[in-house]
Amino acid sequence: MWRPQERIKWKPDVARWPSAEEAAGSTLFSPVRFGPVEARHRTWVPAMVPWRATDAGFVTPEVLDWYGRFARGKPGVLVVEATGVRDVPSGPLLRINDDRFLPGLKDLVRTVREASEGDTKLFIQIIDFLGIRRRPDPAKYFARFLKITDRHRQALEMPDATETGIRERLAPLDDDALARTLTPRELEALRYGYRERVTDTDLPQIADLPSTLPPAFAAAAWRAQEAGFDGVELHYAHAYTMASFLSATNTRADGYGGARENRARLPLEVYRAVRDAVGADFAVGARFLADECIAGGNTVEDAAWFGRAFADAGMDFLSLSRGGKFDDALQPSVGWAAYPYTGPSGYECMPQYISDERGPFGRNVHAAKTIRTTVRDSGYDAPVIVSGGIHGFDQAQSILESGAADVVALARQSLADPDWFVKVLCGDGGSVRLCEYTNYCEALDQKHKQVTCKLWDRLDLDEPDILKSIDGKRRLSAP
């Protein structure tokens, strides 16, 4: 993962923890309303993909164990990982594109209700993503994958060469010669792996996204309601399809790219289709980026504009993340796909303890305040959720009291200690296992391995009935 040059080492600093009485009277542990749904507390476990579903996207005992463990800590809201809305293989990530996924999702809802004794509201994040391939072996790329065109013949000054002749000529070329011969997209496919973009409107499946996605998201949201969830979070963040529509880099010329109004058009159409499918009694909100943190990408001004537009459309919450884009991702090894959390924007999404003078704690708070202020000044009251390096009670309280957000989200801190919420509420904050922001968990995610935390995954391995990783070396949930 990319890290800031300054390489300053930060430690989570929790100066003090509140007494049970103070916690009970705090803003953090006061109720908050997301449209039709009221959560008991302003605490939130954001979506985290744990790589525990089957390859076909079904709920497994490991998935139930993962969410049940978070639910025992009783956060105000728990959001289930990014779950696919279309019928495309996604490895062991959950899917919700067909009724065959309903029984497993119902089990998941039941598990969370029981484990939290009904105290935690349960949302599910629904996602669409475009095609991405692994970085190819160059020999195979030139022999098979690259589509040979007359442009290559011209560039190589071999007008009459056969396809095989062109392939043989390209394979030994050095980087400079390749840069002169291949298009930027062909070079990218060679160096990073082929990746579809929302601007590839010459591809019918991409041109058609404005007609295919609203019904796909709507059907997924309907299924979430059917399964018993309290709401859905539309995934409009990071490197995925809907965020790419919102992005300032979206130059589609069909009315769905260019100006902000056009970039927001499909996200708003998706929202309306979802709302029509689930009605007013189900919470619907979006997770989007307070800042894309890439050259030429959306800034906080864009995000404030989108936040107001989403609130105006009737969204019940606005959840803010940051960065996490393919545009600046590091080059993957041969045989691996690019991962959107490896470059500077990825750092902004999941900042690590080795940081710059701003540090990894609360990097998104300033932007959240700008966005929330715009939304409030425009007369809308949709709650704003902020995440990024939040781990302390005073820190969380000051974010809420400063008007930067209405709810605080703790991702890695909840993984390090899912009992953070119940411990702090009971005045037992001193026993919280504090996240060290090492990103060991994120590295597992990057390698498509079952996600665990380094602070507990080797503890008490002989405990009876615990689930273990495929290699048997790590426990899968916190002791």
Ligand SMILES: Cc1cc2nc3c(=O)[nH]c(=O)nc-3n(C[C@H](O)[C@H](O)[C@H](O)COP(=O)(O)O)c2cc1C
């Ligand atoms: C293992 C892992 C998986 C994640 N999966 C998702 C996801 O499915 N959807 C999403 O919006 N964010 C995902 N994130 C990002 C987190 O929700 C959160 O925004 C980020 O970790 C920053 O918050 P934190 O500093 O509290 O960890 C993931 C993070 C981690 C560490």
Ligand code: SF4
């Ligand atoms: S592995 Fe554990 S301590 Fe390290 S960043 Fe992840 S949750 Fe925090």
